[in-house]
Amino acid sequence: QVQLHESGPGLVKPSETLSLTCTVSGGSISRYSWSWIRQAAGKGLEWIGRFYKGGNTHYNPSLRSRLAMSVDTSKNYFSLTLTSVTAADTAVYYCAVEQGTFGPWGQGTLVTVSS
Amino acid sequence: DIQMTQSPSSLSASVGDTVSITCRASQDINKSLAWYQQKPGKAPDLLLYAASRLQGGVPSRFSGSGSGTNYTLTISNLQPEDFSTYYCHQYYLDPRTFGQGTKVDIK
Numbered sequence: 001q002v003q004l005h006e007s008g009p010g011l012v013k014p015s016e017t018l019s020l021t022c023t024v025s026g027g028s029i030s031r032y033s034w035s036w037i038r039q040a041a042g043k044g045l046e047w048i049g050r051f052y053k054g055g056n057t058h059y060n061p062s063l064r065s066r067l068a069m070s071v072d073t074s075k076n077y078f079s080l081t082l083t084s085v086t087a088a089d090t091a092v093y094y095c096a097v098e099q100g101t102f103g104p105w106g107q108g109t110l111v112t113v114s115s
Numbered sequence: 116d117i118q119m120t121q122s123p124s125s126l127s128a129s130v131g132d133t134v135s136i137t138c139r140a141s142q143d144i145n146k147s148l149a150w151y152q153q154k155p156g157k158a159p160d161l162l163l164y165a166a167s168r169l170q171g172g173v174p175s176r177f178s179g180s181g182s183g184t185n186y187t188l189t190i191s192n193l194q195p196e197d198f199s200t201y202y203c204h205q206y207y208l209d210p211r212t213f214g215q216g217t218k219v220d221i222k
Contacts, residue, residue, distance in 0.1 A: 035211075040149040044160065045202055050161045060210040061116075094158055099151040103170075105158035 004095050004106035011112050012089075013092040014102045018111055022095030035098040036069070036080050039090040039108075046091075050080050050098055055058040085113045117141050117205050121214025127222040128193055136217045143183050150179055150188045153200045153216075162201075163188070164180035166193075179217035193213045 001048040004080065008020035022034065049059035051069045059067045071078040082089060090113045096102040118141040120205040128134050134222045138148065146166040150157035161170045166186055190197055198221055203214040 044215045045204070045213040047213070048211075058209055062210070096158075101145070101164045101204070102151075102159070103160050103161040105160075108158055 002032070002097055002104055004097070004104060006093060006095050006106045006109040007093060008093075008109055008111065010110060011114060013087055014086055015084055015115050018080075018085050018089065019111075020078070020080045020093055020109065020111070021077050022052060023077040024055060024074075025076070027070055028066050029071060029075075029078060030073055034071075034078050034099045035057075037094045037097050037102065037105075039094070040088075040091040043091075048080065048093075051105050116142060116210055117208055117212050119203055119205055119212050119214040121217055123217060124215060125218040125220065126222055129222045130177065130193055130195060132193045133189065133191045134193060134219060135190075136201055137187045137201075138181075138188070138214050138218075140184045140186075140207075142204055144207035146182055146188045146204045147205055148179075148181065149204045149206060150177075151202045151204060152197075157191060169176055193219075 003025045005023045006012040012018045033052045035050045038046050051057050057069050066079045066083045092110050094105050094108045096105040120139045147166045148166045153161050159161040162173050163176050166181050167179040178189045180187050200216050200218045202216050204212045
């Protein structure tokens with residue numbers, strides 16, 4: 001069973017760049033497509049974007065101008081970078097396998113944007 | 116974007132009850148609809164996909180139906196572990212979108 005683990009700074013200052021990593025174990029990162037999803041406190045789920053197993057990416061248009069995703073197949077992890085963050089980017093960020101539906105998921109990492 | 120309108124936003128029920136949650140898409144999503152259960156502090160878990168197909172290991176008291184723009188999740192014989200928040204999710208088109216969630220709590 002593939003397992004995912006998100007990591008990154010818990011606190012980011014406004015206007016700075018958020019960087020998160022999702023480390024994959026129990027399977028090759030080249031085998032699947034991967035997505036990032038976030039959830040603000042007490043709110044619903046927002047799909048951020050996808051890294052296809054073929055190497056392409058697809059981002060939510062609402063975040064596209066600030067977003068980048070990449071993968072390191074040698075280390076079996078993929079990353080998210082979100083620039084110019086604001087308080088509205090405060091959320092729990094999840095990575096997940098995507099095969100149409102999402103799952104398995106990581107446990108999530110809370111990112112707070114605050115000065 | 117495809118808007119997913121989920122209702123109700125919350126409901127109260129008792130153990131043993133049958134409850135239903137509906138999800139309406141802003142356009143036909145051709146049964147590309149999944150349901151997730153989320154417990155506090157945890158990631159969502161996939162319950163059903165393709166509107167009515169049960170994910171492996173999910174109890175048969177969970178069922179799904181619907182087509183076109185209208186979908187329903189039904190939980191029969193509600194168990195204590197079922198008191199959670201449920202989300203629908205369309206995977207027909209990008210950007211993927213979710214319903215607002217339905218919190219099922221104990222009456």
